[in-house]
Amino acid sequence: MEDGIVKAISSDGTIRAVIAATTKVVSDARERHNLSFTATAALGRALTGAALVSSVVAKRGQLSMKFQGDGPLGKVVVDATHKGTVRGYVENPQVELPLNSLGNIDVGAAIGSKGYLHVTVDHGFGRPYTSTVELTSGEVGEDINRYLVASEQAGSVVILGTHLDANGVEAAGGLIVQLLPDHTEETICKIENNIAQFGSFTFLMSRGMSLDDIMHRILDGFEVRPLTGIEPLKFLCQCTRERFVEALTILGPRELIEMAEEEGQAEGRCHFCNQLYHVSKDNLLDIARRKNA
């Protein structure tokens, strides 16, 4: 299945859902950052979560999430734009933990259950605003759910999955279901039943189910009205070499010349995508000359 995201509402207006497939996104993140299995599962869930939450709360802008827990992975930072791009990183990408008692990758222990999730929404006009909630478990889905319940004042369910095998990412994806103000006891009953029957997101993907199939499964018993077609998602960073060079121009001419003479170049790496940028000695001297002029 190709990566993508799709949104739907029930025709009675009581419930809506957004569903994403992110296998390639998570696989790209794993390769770019050379992530351990544990870090892949954690960052994979966070990237998928960012794409989903962005589509719910930051329709025309950008959303950033920072998981700051007390676990060995350190902070996990992701962002998503309304153009279907996501990017992110983990502070300690090599950390590998043993499987938990259920035989799953122990994302909760890796991120840690004590700490905070900071969510910043930038609608592209006015000031961005940040909300903070305490982490629930460090398992990502539950933490995002706590944020949604606090910020949207509506019951929701977040399911995220990243399935890895020895070769890497086999499947990744997730969904958010939200109760809308007109929901009834019957809505809650039906959706709870559907969740109980749902199984694992990545298992359904590996069985060949499409996003539409999965949408109908989670909203079984409701008449589903799609709000969007399937929109593509990809791991893409906004960094460029020009921006890296731009950042160097905050240094004074003397510092630039010193760097050119002593290091022979300037080197910098983008946190978000791990892209390495070089600026040659001649370029550094050029920038210094322009600053002197």
Ligand SMILES: [Zn+2]
């Ligand atoms: Zn970058």
